[in-house]
Each structure stands twice: as C-alpha cells, then as structure tokens.
Amino acid sequence: MPTELAPGVHRLATDYPHVCGLPLWLHVIDAGDELVLLDAGIASTPEAATGPELKKLGHDLADLTLVVNSHAHPDHMGGNAILKDRSGARLAAPAAEAGWLEDNETLVSELWGSDPAAMDLDERERAELFEMLGDRVRIDLLLRDGDLLPSGDRRMRVITTSGHSPGHIAVLDERSRTLFSFDDVQGRGQRYLDGNVWLAPLYTDVERYVGGLQRLLELDFDALVPSHGDVLTADQGRQKVEQSLEWVHDVHEFTTASLRRKGSLTVRELAGSIGTELGDFGGICLQTVRMARAHLELLGRRGGAEPRWHHPG
Ligand SMILES: [Zn+2]
Structure with missing residues (x-):
C-alpha cells in the first residue's frame, strides 16, 4: 500500500524484497501537469509492483510523464524499458552515468568485472543480473549538479553526490523539504531481511563518497528518504550521514x-x-x-x- 510522506509525495512498495531480500522503495510525486517517478526498480518492478501501487492512488503506469534514475544500478534503472513502453515518460538520469544506463555490458564489465583477480561472476549470477537490468533504452534528459527537474509546479533540485556510484544524484523536493538520498547514506551497511548477513556499504571512490555525504549535511531538509530503508527525520538523517562517515x-x-x-x-x-x-x-x-x-x-x-x-x- 502506498504511504503518503507529504502532500503529493507517495512511497511505493516494490517486489525487490522478494527477489533480493532487501527493502526497496520507489517514490511518485504529483507535480500538477507532471507525474514523476523517482527510480524504476528492477526490470520486473513496474508490472509486479509499481503499476498496482499506482492504481491504489488512482493512477496508472501510463500516467507517468517523467522517470528519474538516481544512478545506474539495476534496482534503480532496470525498469526503464518497461516504463518507457507503458507510459512514454521521459527518462532522466545523471549525465555522468549515461554510458552505464544505456549499455548493460559496459555496466557489468566495469562494475562487477573491475577486479577479476578479486571477484568473478559465474554464469548464473550474470544471468540474474541481466534479468534484473532488463532492456536498455536511451536516456532523454541528462542531469547535472544544480539542475531543476522539469517537474511541473514543484521545484525539485538535483544534487550530484557521487561516491556510491560515479554520478549518483540526490533530489530535494523544495516544497515538502524532502531529501531523496537514494543509496547515498549507507551507514555501516544493512541487514538482509531474512538473516544475519549484512549488505556492506558500496562506494567506488572514498573522497567522492565523503564529499557527497558532506554536501547532504549542508542542505536544509525535514525528511531524509533512502531507497532501502525507513524515512528519517532531519536529525536521524544527519546522524545516519555521520555514521556513514565514521564507517x-x-x-x-x-x-x-x-x-x-x-x-x-x-x-x-x-x-x-x-x-x-x-x-x-x-x-x-x-x-x-x-x-x-x-x-x-x-x-x-x-x-x-x-x-x-x-x-x-
Ligand atoms: Zn546503488
């Protein structure tokens, strides 16, 4: 069931907990002429979850006009092709990750294959990844730091935070003072829903990760909304950022x-x-x-x- 976080801002459930054992939330924002979806989930998410969730709000996948990817990881952009097909919505994503967002092979070889002496994917793992990634489609709108999303009557600001991935962005909805931090604020990792094993934080560049976290601390917000966890108050959010820096x-x-x-x-x-x-x-x-x-x-x-x-x- 969707949860209203602020007027016009709803959190949507996904199928990710069943597929990967971790929470994942998407967010839909009613911006007058525009209906904005923040992140796309994995390839199965639009039909398994986002469509049914939107129905409960009186909408349909076809009503979406803008889909924003925070970064080029499968759980944030795997649904792009289906969403584009069902809605015709424009796809917007960080300019710095366009190469990964439009080419699964490049993403998989540069991210999972970066250190072949340390780690190698087996055939089954590769197949699972490609299934979650789905088909790639062209990104219509490349986002840079400081951009405002073309989000109708709401000012929604793009903040490049990087670190977790090379071009990761956060989005600040200025009207509700909601900061969508997606995968930026990882604390000391996250416990899988069904066991004692934890998912470790992921970052590819220490200085960029730290710099991105520090940028978040400079922003004015009332709520910090991560993709894989509960909504945090401003104080809780700042504490979680500090905890991420300590890690x-x-x-x-x-x-x-x-x-x-x-x-x-x-x-x-x-x-x-x-x-x-x-x-x-x-x-x-x-x-x-x-x-x-x-x-x-x-x-x-x-x-x-x-x-x-x-x-x-
Ligand atoms: Zn990620």
Whole structure:
C-alpha cells in the first residue's frame, strides 16, 4: 500500500524484497501537469509492483510523464524499458552515468568485472543480473549538479553526490523539504531481511563518497528518504550521514593498519578481511571488493601505498 510522506509525495512498495531480500522503495510525486517517478526498480518492478501501487492512488503506469534514475544500478534503472513502453515518460538520469544506463555490458564489465583477480561472476549470477537490468533504452534528459527537474509546479533540485556510484544524484523536493538520498547514506551497511548477513556499504571512490555525504549535511531538509530503508527525520538523517562517515574512517584505519602489518595486500585479501572482520558481510562480494580497492587507491594517491602488478604463474 502506498504511504503518503507529504502532500503529493507517495512511497511505493516494490517486489525487490522478494527477489533480493532487501527493502526497496520507489517514490511518485504529483507535480500538477507532471507525474514523476523517482527510480524504476528492477526490470520486473513496474508490472509486479509499481503499476498496482499506482492504481491504489488512482493512477496508472501510463500516467507517468517523467522517470528519474538516481544512478545506474539495476534496482534503480532496470525498469526503464518497461516504463518507457507503458507510459512514454521521459527518462532522466545523471549525465555522468549515461554510458552505464544505456549499455548493460559496459555496466557489468566495469562494475562487477573491475577486479577479476578479486571477484568473478559465474554464469548464473550474470544471468540474474541481466534479468534484473532488463532492456536498455536511451536516456532523454541528462542531469547535472544544480539542475531543476522539469517537474511541473514543484521545484525539485538535483544534487550530484557521487561516491556510491560515479554520478549518483540526490533530489530535494523544495516544497515538502524532502531529501531523496537514494543509496547515498549507507551507514555501516544493512541487514538482509531474512538473516544475519549484512549488505556492506558500496562506494567506488572514498573522497567522492565523503564529499557527497558532506554536501547532504549542508542542505536544509525535514525528511531524509533512502531507497532501502525507513524515512528519517532531519536529525536521524544527519546522524545516519555521520555514521556513514565514521564507517569510511574506520575502513581507512583498518586498511592502513593491515597494509602496515602485512607489507603488501591484494584487493581480494583486503576485501575478504573487511567482509568478515568489520562486519558480517559474507567476505568477498561486489561491495567489499570495491571498498577495498577504493581505500587502496586513496592510499596510493596519498603516497601511503604503491600498486604493483605481478605474473600470476
Ligand atoms: Zn546503488
């Protein structure tokens, strides 16, 4: 059942908890002449959930006029092709991620395949990813930092936060002072709905992730709305941002200490220890691999580590 967060702003349930074991919320905003959907879910979401949820509000998928992707991860843009087909809505997304948003192969090889010595997808995992990603369609409107969405009678501002993904955006609805943070504010990770394993935070660049979190702290808002969790008050939201910054600090200390102790480290070794010693994240996975690499790269940029290549044989 949709929940009203503010006049004209509704939170919609998705099928993601059943598919991936994590909460995922989409948001629809009534902006007079425009009906705006924030994020698209995975490929199955429009028909399994968004359509039925919109019906309860007296709308239909066909009524959508603008679909905004916060970033190019499957749970935020996999539904694009179906949504475009059913509604003809314009698709808007961060300019910095257009290449990923329009080409599944590029996304999968650059994100999941970035460190083949640390992690490799098997055929089943690849097939599952491509199923969630669905068909790709052209992005009609490329968004840059500071842009206002073409959202009818509501001013909705785009804030590039980056970090979690290269061009991740947050959106501030100025009328209701609601800040949609999508996947920016990850705290110390998130517990899966059906067990004790946690999903680790994901970021590909430490400084950009920290910079994005700090930008959120500078904004005026009454509610902070993440994609994978409950709505937070301004105070709770700021605390969660601070907690996210502390996590980054802790991982960096851990990385520096591990490297000092061992002398050398691979991305795989560091990902494995982050994924078991800093939390119950199941060891090596996309999140811990990208985090390990991001922190080693930061050390490299600051002269605290030196990357090397060696023959595997
Ligand atoms: Zn994401």
